[in-house]
Amino acid sequence: DAGVTQSPTHLIKTRGQQVTLRCSPKSGHDTVSWYQQALGQGPQFIFQYYEEEERQRGNFPDRFSGHQFPNYSSELNVNALLLGDSALYLCASSFLSGRARGSEQYFGPGTRLTVT
């Protein structure tokens, strides 16, 4: 049973560029959450996708956007990259399916983004 996978593992971008990160949830999961983890800090919630819609959003600017596909995989897009966007981006999947409470969140290995 494959766990949560993310791609790429790491990448380097230049200020002002755009980047797309990808996440495939654990088998049987239908919800994907994205977190940003700056060096030496705890992860910060960016947003969550369920049924191809953004369900919850943290305190991040509109430069951060996402998408969820019918197969439950998800993308995180960041436009107009800033130096401060350098971080580890974590994807977590869980199972909701109309329930009031989601299941545990399982995390992927993350994508390390460096903006120069």
Add this chain to the structure above:
Amino acid sequence: AQTVTQSQPEMSVQEAETVTLSCTYDTSESDYYLFWYKQPPSRQMILVIRQEAYKQQNATENRFSVNFQKAAKSFSLKISDSQLGDAAMYFCAYRSDVTSGSRLTFGEGTQLTVNP
């Protein structure tokens, strides 16, 4: 807004000894979950233990146990018989499905070193 505080940036323990990591949180909710996650150098966030707020009994998972003090809003993690593989960054996290749609709020983390 809910906040999670870990006041110990670093902790160390001798192999086979016991160590306790501290966590406090602030919330006005009565229905929530608390978690301890482990993040080794591989960056993969791994769930160690969870506690439902409505349960008075402290959660236990093998060598890991918690001391949940709801009135004091305290949630500490005890690791018994510490092993070299326990060395990692440990994050305390909070979740309230009622108000925050299962997003996780993390503390700043405690770096645990295990000395042989």
